[in-house]
Amino acid sequence: MSRVEVGKLVKQFGAVRAVDEVSFDVPEGGITTMLGPSGCGKTTILRCIAGLETATSGDIVIGSRPVFSSGRDLVPVEARNLGMVFQSYAIWPHMTIAHNVAYGLKVRGRPREEIEKRVRAALELVRLPGYGERYPGQLSGGQMQRVVLARAIAYDPELLLLDEPLANLDAHLREEMRQELKRIQRETGMTMVAVTHDQSEALALSDQIMVMSAGRVLQRGRPEDIFHRPRTAEVARFLGATNTLSAQRVDGRLMIEGIGAVPNHAQATSADRAQVLFRPSDVVLQPENTGEGWPGRIVFAQFLGREVQYLIRCGDRNITAEVSGRDGVLEEGAPVSIGVRPGALLVYPEAA
Ligand SMILES: Nc1ncnc2c1ncn2[C@@H]1O[C@H](COP(=O)(O)OP(=O)(O)OP(=O)(O)O)[C@@H](O)[C@H]1O
Ligand SMILES: [Mg+2]
Secondary structure (H helix, E strand, C coil), X not given: CEEEEEEEEEEEECCEEEEEEEEEEEECCCEEEEECCCCCCHHHHHHHHHCCCCCCEEEXXXXXXXXXXXXXXXXXXXXXXXXXXXXXXCCCCCCCHHHHHHXXXXXXXXXXXXXXXXHHHHHHHCCCCCXXXXXHHHCCHHHHHHHHHHHHHCCCCCEEEEECCCCCCCHHHHHHHHHHHHHHHHHHCCEEEEXXXXXXXXXXXXXXXXXXXXXXXXXXXXXXXXXXXXXXXXHHHHCCCCEEEEEEEECCEEEECCCEECCHXXXXXXXXXXXXXXXXXXXXXXXXXXXXXXXXXXXXEEECCCEEEEEEEECCEEEEEEEEHHHCCCCCCCEEXXXXXXXXXXXXXXXX
């Protein structure tokens, strides 16, 4: 059963097609994230689902209710029963935390006892019990983020929309709130649609990821599938496979020009030309030119603690590698053999 169904959604802003025939569904009771670079249409899709933006064409169904069809909004924002969390807090500084959290309930005219009960429950859910009488200025950034969340879920929305909800938190709090969001989703069973441009956030949070580019969905699936089996080179690059080499078939084997053969385990394509991609963390380095793998020379080494990052000259290309920092640091200028973990080499046929 799907909580949200979006069919062939288009949103045109003048000449800009911000959303270009996007179709997807969001299963009930999980976290779906839209992952993509700035300007690819993530916020616009979220705003169309919310009813804050009227799409140009397509269909949107929430639960079993069509809310947008034939270029018209059928259900207004306030009747869509959604919670929304946006990047900017929009918390009223002159109101207590409890009053801020109660806001959506008051607007909906709920009785006082119910409001008090729900506010208390929401603050407990985000692990801020007893903070109701404080003012926003007396809270840390992470606590504020929890208040925003509490406010959005206090009235038990059927769908929670989150636009870069963790973007203005520092790295440590981000990770903590990521886990909290997931915990809250699991405890409430709520359906969430979140937007992020951070791949590790998307991987950590999601039951389903939609990788987007230029108003389109490039791939949609479980985090493990998206990460290990990106459908196109573009998706692979977006998920961290930043080393890209071109290969062409010579005597039946795919060869990377000036570097060497694509290993046998990755030869499973019949194309004459291919793009070969891999993640820096999947590079295996032998400290000498053993004759196996591709020969290269360390250009630059950067010790980062847990890992060492190398820039390696290989043929006329640069390759980035990240290997464990426990194995010591190879010197700049040192010759190396470059391998890629089996299964980690992503090969995409290219049109001739
Ligand atoms: N009100 C508007 N008027 C005109 N163009 C708009 C409007 N809102 C968005 N756009 C354009 O639509 C495209 C998609 O914008 P959107 O805000 O959805 O991107 P996004 O994926 O959320 O990006 P970011 O990660 O930077 O938030 C962009 O090219 C943007 O400039
Ligand atoms: Mg946005």
